[in-house]
Every structure is written in C-alpha cells, then in structure tokens.
Amino acid sequence: xxxxxxxxxxxxxxxxxxxxxxxxxxxxxxxxxxxxxxxxxxxxxxxxxxxxxxxxxxxxxxxxxxxxxxxxxxxxxxxxxxxxxxxxxxxxxxxxxxxxxxxxxxxxxxxxxxxxxxxxxxxxxxxxxxxxxxxxxxxxxxxxxxxxxxxxxxxxxxxxxxxxxxxxxxxxxxxxxxxxxxxxxxxxxxxxxxxxxxxxxxxxxxxxxxxxxxxxxxxxxxxxxxxxxxxxxxxxxxxxxxxxxxxxxxxxxxxxxxxxxxxxxxxxxxxxxxxxxxxxxxxxxxxxxxxxxxxxxxxxxxxxxxxxxxxxxxxxxxxxxxxxxxxxxxxxxxxxxxxxxxxxxxx
Amino acid sequence: xxxxxxxxxxxxxxxxxxxxxxxxxxxxxxxxxxxxxxxxxxxxxxxxxxxxxxxxxxxxxxxxxxxxxxxxxxxxxxxxxxxxxxxxxxxxxxxxxxxxxxxxxxxxxxxxxxxxxxxxxxxxxxxxxxxxxxxxxxxxxxxxxxxxxxxxxxxxxxxxxxxxxxxxxxxxxxxxxxxxxxxxxxxxxxxxxxxxxxxxxxxxxxxxxxxxxxxxxxxxxxxxxxxxxxxxxxxxxxxxxxxxxxxxxxxxxxxxxxxxxxxxxxxxxxxxxxxxxxxxxxxxxxxx
Ligand SMILES: Nc1ncnc2c1ncn2[C@@H]1O[C@H](COP(=O)(O)OP(=O)(O)O)[C@@H](O)[C@H]1O
Ligand SMILES: [Mg+2]
Numbered sequence: 001x002x003x004x005x006x007x008x009x010x011x012x013x014x015x016x017x018x019x020x021x022x023x024x025x026x027x028x029x030x031x032x033x034x035x036x037x038x039x040x041x042x043x044x045x046x047x048x049x050x051x052x053x054x055x056x057x058x059x060x061x062x063x064x065x066x067x068x069x070x071x072x073x074x075x076x077x078x079x080x081x082x083x084x085x086x087x088x089x090x091x092x093x094x095x096x097x098x099x100x101x102x103x104x105x106x107x108x109x110x111x112x113x114x115x116x117x118x119x120x121x122x123x124x125x126x127x128x129x130x131x132x133x134x135x136x137x138x139x140x141x142x143x144x145x146x147x148x149x150x151x152x153x154x155x156x157x158x159x160x161x162x163x164x165x166x167x168x169x170x171x172x173x174x175x176x177x178x179x180x181x182x183x184x185x186x187x188x189x190x191x192x193x194x195x196x197x198x199x200x201x202x203x204x205x206x207x208x209x210x211x212x213x214x215x216x217x218x219x220x221x222x223x224x225x226x227x228x229x230x231x232x233x234x235x236x237x238x239x240x241x242x243x244x245x246x247x248x249x250x251x252x253x254x255x256x257x258x259x260x261x262x263x264x265x266x267x268x269x270x271x272x273x274x275x276x277x278x279x280x281x282x283x284x285x286x287x288x289x290x291x292x293x294x295x296x297x298x299x300x301x302x303x304x305x306x307x308x309x310x311x312x313x314x315x316x317x318x319x320x321x322x323x324x325x326x327x328x329x330x331x332x333x334x335x336x337x338x339x340x341x342x343x344x345x346x347x
Numbered sequence: 348x349x350x351x352x353x354x355x356x357x358x359x360x361x362x363x364x365x366x367x368x369x370x371x372x373x374x375x376x377x378x379x380x381x382x383x384x385x386x387x388x389x390x391x392x393x394x395x396x397x398x399x400x401x402x403x404x405x406x407x408x409x410x411x412x413x414x415x416x417x418x419x420x421x422x423x424x425x426x427x428x429x430x431x432x433x434x435x436x437x438x439x440x441x442x443x444x445x446x447x448x449x450x451x452x453x454x455x456x457x458x459x460x461x462x463x464x465x466x467x468x469x470x471x472x473x474x475x476x477x478x479x480x481x482x483x484x485x486x487x488x489x490x491x492x493x494x495x496x497x498x499x500x501x502x503x504x505x506x507x508x509x510x511x512x513x514x515x516x517x518x519x520x521x522x523x524x525x526x527x528x529x530x531x532x533x534x535x536x537x538x539x540x541x542x543x544x545x546x547x548x549x550x551x552x553x554x555x556x557x558x559x560x561x562x563x564x565x566x567x568x569x570x571x572x573x574x575x576x577x578x579x580x581x582x583x584x585x586x587x588x589x590x591x592x593x594x595x596x597x598x599x600x601x602x603x604x605x606x607x608x609x610x611x612x613x614x615x616x617x618x619x620x621x622x623x624x625x626x627x628x629x630x631x632x633x634x635x
Contacts, residue, residue: 025476232435243427245420291441
C-alpha cells in the first residue's frame with residue numbers, strides 16, 4: 001500500500017507543517033467539552049424533573065403516591081428514551097430530518113396490528129395471555145410488518161422527500177381507517193379489550209408491563225450501541241457510506257429492527273404521540289452540534305425524557321390534567337412539523 | 348487494472364450504459380469526457396459498485412467489485428460522487444477522518460490521524476479544519492471532500508467532476524496534485540472532466556462517451572482533434588497546438604479567436620514579420 005509520504009514532504013516544503021496542530025485542535029477539544037457539559041446538564045435536568053414529578057404536592061399517603069407516581073414516571077422515562085433514540089437514528093437512516101417513525105405511519109401500523117391480533121385471536125384469548133406475552137407477540141408481529149413497510153418505502157429508486165411524507169400520511173390514514181373498520185366488526189367485548197390495549201394511559205400503568213417495556217427498551221438501546229459508529233457513516237448518505245466500506249444495507253436493516261421494537265414499546269405504554277419524536281430528535285441535533293451518534297443518541301434520549309417528564313409534570317400536576325400530554329405534544333409538534341416542511345421543501 | 352466488461356444499465360426504460368467495455372491500466376490518469384447525460388457518472392458509479400448494473404462485470408485487479416467484500420474494495424478504491432449533500436453536522440477534519448473508516452471503523456489510530464493531517468495539509472485546509480462544512484465556500488468544501496478521498500489512501504481514485512466549484516488556481520493545483528499522485532505514487536486515477544483542455548493537458552488517456560457508449564478512446568493527441576471532438580460533443584471546436592499541448596478553443600464555436608470588436612477597441616491590428624496577426628496591447632489598467 002502506498003502512502004502520502006512524498007506528497008506530505010512537498011507540503012512541508014511549502015512551510016505548512018511547521019504550524020500543524022496536534023490531532024485534536026484546541027477548538028475541537030473545546031467543542032467536545034461543551035457537548036459533554038451539555039449532556040451532563042441534560043442528565044441533571046432529567047433527574048431534577050423526575051424528583052419533582054415524584055414529590056410535587058403529595059397529599060395523603062406517601063407510599064401510595066410513590067407507587068403510583070413511580071410507575072407513571074417510569075413509563076414516561078421509558079417512552080422518552082425510546083422515542084428519543086428511535087427517532088434520531090431513524091432520521092439518520094432515512095436521510096432526512098423530517099421523517100420519523102410516527103410521521104411514516106408507524107403508530108398507525110401499531111394500532112392496526114393490535115386490532116388484527118384481537119380480531120383473529122379474540123379478545124378473551126388475548127387478555128388471557130400474560131401482559132408480557134401479549135406485548136411480546138405485538139412487538140414481534142409489528143417488527144415483521146414494520147420491516148416490510150420500510151423496505152418497501154426505502155427500496156425504491158425515488159427518494160423524493162415530499163413523496164415519502166405524503167406516502168407516510170396516506171399510509172397513516174389508511175391504517176387508521178382499517179383499524180376503525182376492523183374494530184367495528186369486533187364483538188363489544190373484544191372492542192372494549194382493544195380500547196384498553198390501544199389507549200393505555202400513564203395514569204394507570206400496569207407494573208408488569210412497565211418492567212417488560214423497560215427491559216425491551218434497554219435491550220433495544222444496547223443493541224444500538226455497536227451500530228452507532230456505522231450510523232456516523234450512514235449519515236453521509238448511501239453513496240459515501242458504501243464507498244467507505246460500511247455495510248450500508250445491514251446497518252439500515254438492523255437499525256430499522258431496533259427502531260421498530262422501540263416504537264412498539266413506547267406506543268404500547270402510552271399510545272401514539274405523533275410528533276414527539278420529531279421535536280425531540282431535532283431539538284437534540286440543535287443543542288448537540290456533532291455528527292457522532294454516541295452523543296446524539298444519548299442527547300436525544302435525555303431530551304426525550306425531559307420532554308415527557310416535564311410535559312406530564314406541567315399537564316398533570318400544574319394544569320391538574322386539564323388536557324393530556326399527547327394533545328400538547330401534537331399541537332406543538334404539528335406546528336413545528338409544518339415549519340420544518342416549509343423550510344426544507346419549497347412548495 | 349480496472350476491467351469493465353459488457354456493462355449495461357437502464358433507468359426505467361432508458362438505456363444509460365450500453366455494453367460498455369473498458370480497461371484502464373495501473374498508474375495512469377484517465378479522463379472521461381462527454382456531454383451531459385452521456386452516462387459518465389453512471390459508469391463511475393458502476394465501477395465503484397455504488398450501482399449494481401443490469402449486466403456486465405467490473406474487476407479491480409483480481410477483485411470482482413460486486414462480490415468482493417466491503418473492506419477489500421474500500422481499501423483499494425476511493426470514489427467521490429458528483430454532488431455531495433451531507434446533512435450531518437461535520438467539520439472539515441471530521442469529514443477527512445471518515446477517509447480512514449475502511450481501516451479503523453471509526454476508531455482512529457495515531458497513524459490514521461497522521462494521514463488525516465497530511466491530507467489536510469496537502470489541500471491547504473488546515474486553516475479551515477474546525478469549520479463546519481456549511482460554513483465553507485463551494486470550492487473549499489470540494490477540497491475537503493477530496494482530502495477525505497486522499498486520506499483513504501487507495502491505489503485507485505475515481506473522481507466525478509472534481510473541479511466543480513474550484514477556482515482557476517485550485518483547479519490547476521488539483522490537477523497537478525492528481526498528476527503527481529499518478530506519477531510518483533503509482534496511483535490509478537479516473538476523472539470525469541468537463542473542461543477538455545484540462546483533460547488534454549493532464550491525462551495519459553481520454554475516454555469519450557456518448558449516449559451510453561464509449562465511442563472513442565486514446566491519448567490526448569488522438570482525441571484532441573476537430574473531427575473527433577465533433578463526434579463526441581456535437582460541436583465544432585477548433586483545436587490549436589500550443590507548444591505541444593493541444594487546446595480546444597470551445598468558447599467560440601468553430602473558429603480561433605478572431606479580430607472581433609474587442610480587437611478593434613484595443614487598437615490596431617498589425618502583422619509580425621512571420622505574418623502572424625498581432626493585436627496591440629490595450630491601454631494599461633491599475634491593479635490594487
Ligand atoms: N437516478 C436516476 N434515475 C433515472 N435516470 C437517471 C438517474 N441518474 C441518471 N439518470 C439518467 O441517466 C442518464 C445518464 O446520466 P449520468 O450518468 O449522470 O450522465 P453524465 O454524468 O454523463 O452527465 C441521463 O439521461 C440521466 O437523466
Ligand atoms: Mg455526471
């Protein structure tokens with residue numbers, strides 16, 4: 001293998017090497033330090049938010065409050081982290097800052113899968129399964145369908161952003177209609193079961209489900225770790241990634257699998273929150289100006305937790321449940337989405 | 348050696364490459380020329396396995412690019428596409444470090460860092476090393492991409508329109524750099540160029556494409572002829588010999604620069620003793 005040795009000698013002959021900085025310049029070191037500090041601050045804020053959520057204005061029994069609020073805040077943390085991690089890496093493999101799993105119709109797919117499962121297995125059989133098994137069944141079915149959906153979406157030549165967004169919206173409403181159609185032909189009992197499963201809210205989080213969800217989420221995030229440095233390259237786009245020898249399709253497929261699982265976890269816990277991932281991932285990219293996914297994913301998970309815990313604190317504690325978190329998220333996120341679209345796509 | 352055999356490719360129904368066959372010897376600088384849409388970029392993408400062709404094979408030495416592993420190819424061949432839009436928040440040095448990815452998979456050794464610094468030095472990028480890519484001019488960004496390619500330190504380098512966005516000085520120093528990499532380091536370099544005069548001045552070999560086919564190839568002297576260029580570009584280009592280098596006068600169709608209105612403005616046209624026309628220098632102008 002040749003080296004650039006002789007080219008370098010010429011360069012130094014021109015007197016440029018004399019002032020050559022070390023491998024990491026002071027500027028770069030300063031930037032990296034600032035990112036570390038930002039991540040630290042985010043972590044502290046998350047912790048503060050969790051403590052505030054648990055202890056704010058406790059009336060009556062502490063034990064009862066801690067148990068209930070502990071489960072609530074646990075599910076908020078799981079959802080925030082899962083949505084943060086999955087949305088950020090999804091943006092990377094989709095090659096767009098506007099596309100998140102929810103925007104591509106993933107939440108709607110989840111609801112459809114739930115409905116189909118209840119439809120075929122029957123509500124009673126469905127509820128007879130342990131909460132963990134049910135959850136795992138959903139996740140497996142959803143992963144298969146999700147991978148098929150995304151392969152189909154990204155396998156085609158045209159990668160026109162606007163087309164993909166439109167396809168996502170169409171798929172979302174198509175799945176929505178199918179869901180309501182299927183739920184109409186269910187027996188009333190099955191329908192109630194379905195409602196229960198579809199719109200599990202934080203206020204009544206099942207302890208067992210929370211543990212399963214937390215475990216699956218943790219496995220998902222751990223599975224992401226070896227992919228992170230490949231995602232750094234995939235972020236350069238298909239051509240650059242392939243040219244640099246990254247196993248592009250393998251990375252994309254594995255990442256999609258993890259994303260599918262993470263989205264399933266969060267949707268199973270609290271139902272769809274269409275624009276949460278969009279806000280969280282873009283916010284994280286803004287406050288953590290780097291291309292390294294180790295830091296980006298960590299930051300996005302922290303921002304996610306901060307948004308869900310902070311948001312639910314405001315909605316639940318300060319506004320006394322005057323509205324729900326998903327309504328607030330969809331309102332804020334919807335406006336943000338439109339702004340992003342207008343900035344990116346010249347209509 | 349790069350061997351392209353019977354490569355055909357279509358987008359939808361449009362044939363973009365039609366039974367292309369080509370061998371490019373080691374250590375030479377080859378320029379691919381041709382009109383827009385001739386299939387140059389597609390050919391480069393096929394050779395660098397960014398696109399899988401409908402039929403045909405490409406070999407880099409003894410490696411079939413479609414079946415050899417990711418590492419094997421990316422350590423032997425580097426490619427820069429025509430347009431690179433990267434949305435990641437990257438500084439120049441971050442980008443150049445990616446050139447070491449085939450070896451280090453993102454965990455750079457001191458040797459990797461050394462090669463990155465050399466590439467930065469060589470493209471005059473040290474002053475910009477910590478700038479984000481979106482804070483650079485088009486030419487500076489292009490140089491950053493090329494530094495990444497150099498840091499990849501491969502025997503084969505494929506560049507699609509590397510002079511895009513470069514000013515005159517950087518264009519000619521880029522070509523000089525590539526020429527030297529071929530001569531001194533034995534690198535095999537394939538470029539898509541739009542300026543036939545750069546191709547003429549710096550290449551060992553010129554490949555001319557038209558409508559998805561290689562219609563002619565040869566040395567610059569063989570290609571830089573009015574009749575050949577007419578076939579390739581569908582354009583009448585006067586070719587002039589300047590101290591042994593052939594230049595195509597493509598700015599004015601079909602003719603050398605004549606005594607137009609500019610000459611008249613500049614002053615009298617006189618004849619040298621050997622009869623060549625000579626235009627008097629216009630009045631001098633102050634340069635700050
Ligand atoms: N991704 C694509 N989808 C459809 N057609 C394409 C695509 N890329 C290139 N083409 C078409 O293929 C032809 C050759 O393109 P290209 O190889 O880029 O030409 P060149 O680089 O010589 O200008 C053009 O007519 C172009 O329109
Ligand atoms: Mg091209």
